[in-house]
Amino acid sequence: MLIDSHVNLHAPQFDEDRDAVIARAREAGVGLMVEISDKLSTFEATHGLAMAHPDIWCTVGVHPHEAKDYTRLTADELVNLAARPRVVGIGECGLDFHYDLSPRETQAEVFRLHIEAARCTGLPLVVHTREADDTMAAILEEERAAGPFRFLMHCYTSGPELAEKAAAMGAWFSVSGIATFKAAEDVRAVIRGMPADRIIVETDCPYLAPVPHRGRRNEPAYVGHVLQALADIRGWSREEALMRTTDAFFALFDRIPREDGR
Incomplete structure (x- = not known):
């Protein structure tokens, strides 16, 4: 089955036809989706989607764009929310120095809280990074020295140096x-150099629709185009790409049971 590791189905772009979007994903062979939390004010909607659908799981966290509104956030709050059923990751969190919608120092502070929550819960961290390679590498290296945690470099489009450093720290990577x-x-x-056993795929819908749907609203049903692109880039067959990304997904999101029992 196809897996979309990063969907934003709570987004207002889906308010008119959310159920139809989910149905189209299933018809396209998508067997699992991870609904991503971007701020705690919408977490109930995010969690509600996971509770309502057996093929949707979710994360809890605050996107760096929203960090300015969460200066009083604590790791304990994240840990407590992560204890709910069907929560399988911490994030999306990290650094975005392209838009700078929150002060950089605040982004870093809130990001470190998420790392602490990931360390406490054992859940994987979903990391957003944009135009912040040096600071991101420094934070990850500092925090890894303080104690282990697993992390995913989501929708990775940053440079090769950060990719190499993250891979050396055991990072997973998702391709969009x-x-x-x-x-x-x-x-x-950069995708050609990613660790073959730690790559997964995503749509990041409603954003970043793949060719041939570029310019339209993205949907989980389109994740197969991303998988095919990954296969082409790496020189894998589609079947090999599916097997590798499925194994990598369940190794990372290990609270989600595999139906095949592996």
Whole structure:
């Protein structure tokens, strides 16, 4: 089955046809989706989707864009929310120095709280990073020295140096529809060097629709295009790409049971 490791189905772009979008994903062979939390004010909607659908799980966290509104957040709050059923990850969290919608120092502080929560719960951390390679590498290295945690570099489009450092720390990486964009050869070059046993795929819907749907609202049903792009980039068959990404997904999100019993 196909797995979409990063969906934002709570987003307002899906308010008119959310059930139809989920149905189309299933019809396209998508067997699992991870619904991502971007701020605690919408976590009830995120968690509600996971509770309502047996093929949807979720995370809990605060996107760096929203960090300015969570200066009083504690790791304990995240840990307590993560104890709910069907919560399988911490995040999306991290650093975004492209838009700077929250002060950089605040982004870093809130990110470190998420790392502490991931360390306490044993859940994987879903990391967003954009134009913050040096700071991201420094924080990850500092925090890894303080204690282990597992993490995913979501929708990775940053540079090769950060990718190499993250891979050396045991990071997983997710590939998105950006890999299908004509001008994204630098992204494809980094994908070729990612650890073969730690790559998964995502749509990040409603954003970043892959070719041939680029420019439209993205949906989980399109994740197969991302999988095919990954296969082409790595020189794998589609079947090998599916097997590898499925194994990597369950190794990372290990609170989700495998139906095949593996």
